[in-house]
Amino acid sequence: MLSKSSKQGDREFKNEVRLLAPLQHRNLVKLVGFCIKGGERLLIYEYVPNTSLNHYIFDHINHEHLDWETRYNIIGGIVRGLLYLHEDSRIRVIHCDLKLSNILLGEDMNPKIADFGTARLFVKGQTQGDAKTIVGTDGYMASEYVNQSRFSVKSDVFSFGVIVLEIVSGQKIGSFWNGDNAEDLLSYVSKNI
Template sequence: MIEATDNFSDDNKLGEGGFGPVYKGKLVSNKREIAVKRLSRNSKQGTKEFQNEVILCSKLQHRNLVKVLGCCIQGKEIMLIYEYMPNKSLDSFLFDPTQKKLLDWSKRFNIICGITRGLLYLHQDSRLRVIHRDLKPSNILLDNDMNPKISDFGLAKICGDDQIEGNTNRVVGTYGYMAPEYVIDGLFSVKSDVFSFGILLLEIVSGKKNKGLIYTSSNHSLVGHVSNTNNF
């Protein structure tokens, strides 16, 4: 991966998440473009989340889920190799004053439909029932045609065929997208992802962040703002 990413050059850095930095690369063998996620030593996630993502992505196949091409563990180096998504993540379009102009209503509708199909597959149609637990704009990647793909399954939970909910003492995810019952009681279910999708849907339609903005006419969040139909 050193040669593929030009020794993890800053020029090839695509972004950084909870796992660590992500770099653009090109395989020497066939010149295929890839994205390499490298575990940071300061990462809040670790080997457990890495293994979780590898296992899940090897078993899940859907056009609206990002594809993992391989992985690497050598000493303290832990890396995941993904298909390269040239348009990066949804948040880079939604919340950028210039880029958001490229998202007309047809593109936004197509993105919403694609995320919905991917989520339906995870909850109902795959061999495993999967609860993602961290659905948000930065975890929605866009291909060359602006088709969305759900990514980052490090925090996802696998449930049995007849299991639709679970409980955990370790609440993980991103505040602003987590369902209240999950934050308060650690109870997660397919409904948790539906709640996150609802927040994501509001952000796609409005082009505004759920967190970080103050709406003086309502409850200081996008959800509180749109709950008053006069504001939306």
């Protein structure tokens, strides 16, 4: 349910429905339905029993459920979902807000990319786009997106890199790192983990 205090509005809600409805992949959350009635906005997803990845990575008790093989399989599933969005689906989608809380875990800890409210659609042959407004989560956004309003497949790849570092380290890299580029991020991580 879209919270009354949410910064997302009708545009983001409709964007998620429009983009997610035609996409079918085992590593993307499946949209079952939606409802718009008065001020209420509801998205109905498939049931995903294991909540989001951040619940496991950053929780002192639940992180013990993620052995290295499981973490490796989760990373591989996220890659397959991104590859589908970027290359294999009928439409090319740039997620623009990839982070641990937007990775839901299904049965057998199968990762499913969720929350397509800020996603962007590319037309055939398009490799980058310019955003009118910057939306996303600090620390997960690539510098060319933040500084020049340019987004591309590379924007999602940068966010994925932050996710991998968080999965491996168990620390919230994205929430407190404020650098300019990938080299700064790697330098920061090597000094602080």
